[in-house]
Amino acid sequence: MKVIEGVNFPSYLFSSLIAGYVMMTVDMMLDGFFGLFGTYREYLNIVRQFGLFDGYEGLAMAIGHTINSLVLALIFVNKRIYNKIPAKSGLIKGVIFGIVWHVCVLVVLLIFSLGGAKFAINMLSSSYRGQFSLFLLHMVWGGTLGLLYTPQEN
Numbered sequence: 001m002k003v004i005e006g007v008n009f010p011s012y013l014f015s016s017l018i019a020g021y022v023m024m025t026v027d028m029m030l031d032g033f034f035g036l037f038g039t040y041r042e043y044l045n046i047v048r049q050f051g052l053f054d055g056y057e058g059l060a061m062a063i064g065h066t067i068n069s070l071v072l073a074l075i076f077v078n079k080r081i082y083n084k085i086p087a088k089s090g091l092i093k094g095v096i097f098g099i100v101w102h103v104c105v106l107v108v109l110l111i112f113s114l115g116g117a118k119f120a121i122n123m124l125s126s127s128y129r130g131q132f133s134l135f136l137l138h139m140v141w142g143g144t145l146g147l148l149y150t151p152q153e154n
Contacts, residue, residue, distance in 0.1 A: 073145055079151070099138070
């Protein structure tokens with residue numbers, strides 16, 4: 001399979017699961033720190049607003065976030081992508097990836113919101129502090145991913 005060719009699969013699995021967990025934990029543990037973080041509450045409110053997973057919103061958010069981390073980390077660990085990120089340190093590669101990923105998320109949300117997608121509109125309408133928190137959290141996710149991922153040896 002071309003997508004995972006050249007990927008250290010055990011390292012990918014471990015690093016992506018831990019990175020997703022760290023991102024979510026930082027968001028919860030630092031909720032309110034300098035008025036930042038706590039973005040999980042916004043996700044829960046959006047899920048409730050749409051009536052999804054009634055009574056299981058927190059579980060759905062945690063499972064969904066874990067799946068997102070697993071799937072999106074595949075982009076980072078792809079040898080062609082990983083080797084093109086201009087840094088030697090895995091940590092710095094991951095932080096750069098997290099920043100680029102955040103910009104991509106914003107662009108996609110903007111495009112979808114212009115088309116009237118309510119979820120995207122809700123996400124983009126969060127406060128500047130919420131937006132900055134998400135930016136920092138994507139850096140935490142990418143940094144953790146890059147720090148823990150060990151590329152496959154050639």
